[in-house]
Amino acid sequence: MFSQLADRFDSLFRNLRGLGKITDDNIQHTVRDIRRALLEADVNYKVARDFIERVKERSEGTKVIKSVKPGELFIKIIRDELITLLGEKPVQLEFGKSKPAVILLAGLQGSGKTTTAAKLGNLLKKSGKSVMLVAADVYRPAAIKQLQILGKQIDIPVYSENSKKPVDICKNAVKKAKSEKIDIVILDSAGRLHVDNEMMSEIKEIAIITNPDETLFVVDSMTGQDAVNSALAFSEVLDITVTILTKLDGDARGGAAISITEVIGKPIKFVGVSEKMDGLEQFEPQRIIDRLLGFGDVVSLVEKTQSVMDEKEAAKLEKKFRKNDFDLEDFKIQLRQLEKMGPMEQVLGMMPGMNRKALKGLKIDDRQLTWTEAIINSMTPWERQNPHAINGSRRKRIALGSGRSVQQVNQLLKQFAQMKKMMKNMGKMKIPGLSKMSANSINLMGNN
Numbered sequence: 001m002f003s004q005l006a007d008r009f010d011s012l013f014r015n016l017r018g019l020g021k022i023t024d025d026n027i028q029h030t031v032r033d034i035r036r037a038l039l040e041a042d043v044n045y046k047v048a049r050d051f052i053e054r055v056k057e058r059s060e061g062t063k064v065i066k067s068v069k070p071g072e073l074f075i076k077i078i079r080d081e082l083i084t085l086l087g088e089k090p091v092q093l094e095f096g097k098s099k100p101a102v103i104l105l106a107g108l109q110g111s112g113k114t115t116t117a118a119k120l121g122n123l124l125k126k127s128g129k130s131v132m133l134v135a136a137d138v139y140r141p142a143a144i145k146q147l148q149i150l151g152k153q154i155d156i157p158v159y160s161e162n163s164k165k166p167v168d169i170c171k172n173a174v175k176k177a178k179s180e181k182i183d184i185v186i187l188d189s190a191g192r193l194h195v196d197n198e199m200m201s202e203i204k205e206i207a208i209i210t211n212p213d214e215t216l217f218v219v220d221s222m223t224g225q226d227a228v229n230s231a232l233a234f235s236e237v238l239d240i241t242v243t244i245l246t247k248l249d250g251d252a253r254g255g256a257a258i259s260i261t262e263v264i265g266k267p268i269k270f271v272g273v274s275e276k277m278d279g280l281e282q283f284e285p286q287r288i289i290d291r292l293l294g295f296g297d298v299v300s301l302v303e304k305t306q307s308v309m310d311e312k313e314a315a316k317l318e319k320k321f322r323k324n325d326f327d328l329e330d331f332k333i334q335l336r337q338l339e340k341m342g343p344m345e346q347v348l349g350m351m352p353g354m355n356r357k358a359l360k361g362l363k364i365d366d367r368q369l370t371w372t373e374a375i376i377n378s379m380t381p382w383e384r385q386n387p388h389a390i391n392g393s394r395r396k397r398i399a400l401g402s403g404r405s406v407q408q409v410n411q412l413l414k415q416f417a418q419m420k421k422m423m424k425n426m427g428k429m430k431i432p433g434l435s436k437m438s439a440n441s442i443n444l445m446g447n448n
């Protein structure tokens with residue numbers, strides 16, 4: 001997510017941390033670097049300009065403060081301003097009293113409306129609401145079918161008609177939902193190029209007729225500066241309430257999307273992080289920014305860990321860790337849990353202080369988990385408890401049994417030994433236990 005910006009901030013902050021004091025010179029220097037980073041990430045130039053103005057103003061005010069760590073103070077200012085830019089708190093969708101509540105999705109062609117409609121339906125359904133999806137795109141031949149397939153996957157009814165009039169379809173759908181006492185209706189509109197006046201007036205009419213509780217502007221985070229223009233065009237005809245950024249999983253820049261918040265003055269509510277039906281996350285500015293700035297995302301990490309890890313098991317492992325009698329059997333258990341947490345790069349990205357450059361160098365291959373597990377599986381219980389005592393012939397046997405090379409077995413054992421050494425020191429640190437454990441295991445797998 002925003003990986004290019006994150007990289008830039010990474011090196012910027014490394015320099016800042018060493019600052020002895022804040023001077024005009026280094027303020028100039030830093031804001032220039034920030035500006036460049038923002039522009040390269042496709043942040044709208046006006047937004048970037050205003051942003052650095054604010055940072056500059058505030059950092060000038062701190063020149064006189066005798067801070068212990070001036071660099072950290074500077075970093076804090078940047079963080080605060082980014083939070084101001086993206087919003088302090090996550091926003092909530094608001095539904096009026098009358099049922100059904102109506103959600104209208106609008107956005108450019110291919111921005112992800114249909115997928116998001118289904119993902120959102122899925123999310124709302126999980127929160128206990130009854131949902132109806134409405135196929136109001138009668139222009140693209142396969143559009144209705146697409147929504148029907150998604151609806152089936154998540155077991156949500158899809159309303160469609162043979163009619164060629166989206167406005168009528170939406171009106172009828174809301175009526176039907178009302179008679180069936182459905183809580184929420186999600187209208188999937190046709191994709192449009194904003195130059196297309198006819199379609200723009202159509203969506204306007206849909207909005208007038210259905211009077212949506214929420215009008216969501218869906219935008220592909222990979223679109224460049226044009227995203228800002230289309231956001232403006234849509235906000236002229238529609239009363240957009242929140243923005244949804246899609247395809248953040250594939251995005252390296254995303255700056256244009258950041259700019260939208262500022263330009264149309266509407267917060268981001270959700271982000272799409274995969275094509276799958278569970279790939280819609282609540283947008284939480286502070287967390288995203290902390291991740292962006294390399295502070296890690298301990299909250300998400302801990303939540304993720306908790307969701308897959310048995311608490312008792314975790315406590316047991318942690319204890320072993322502290323006592324440093326963690327063996328390869330324990331390690332295997334932990335690998336399984338790591339596997340459940342999702343792609344390794346995502347997990348790693350949440351760790352505080354995780355150097356992104358190093359992360360890139362690692363070339364994390366999720367198959368490593370399986371391979372490492374295969375090697376451990378080929379060991380006898382005694383070998384798992386006494387990895388230091390595994391001799392040459394045993395190594396050969398393990399390699400054969402697991403289908404990996406002797407070299408890979410050697411590497412695993414060597415790194416496990418290193419990890420145990422490291423653990424002695426880590427035991428004294430106060431990072432939430434689990435993330436620490438994971439950090440170790442990943443270290444171990446990286447070069448396997």
Ligand SMILES: Nc1nc2c(ncn2[C@@H]2O[C@H](COP(=O)(O)OP(=O)(O)OP(=O)(O)O)[C@@H](O)[C@H]2O)c(=O)[nH]1
Nearest residue numbers: 109110111112113114115191246247272273274275
């Ligand atoms: N990786 C990823 N792909 C996404 C995401 N959201 C949507 N997509 C993909 O983007 C493509 C377009 O998505 P649609 O939902 O069809 O977009 P749309 O806005 O409905 O398109 P039109 O109806 O043609 O305007 C599809 O291949 C989706 O699977 C996301 O968050 N991540």
Ligand SMILES: [Mg+2]
Nearest residue numbers: 113114137143
């Ligand atoms: Mg669509």
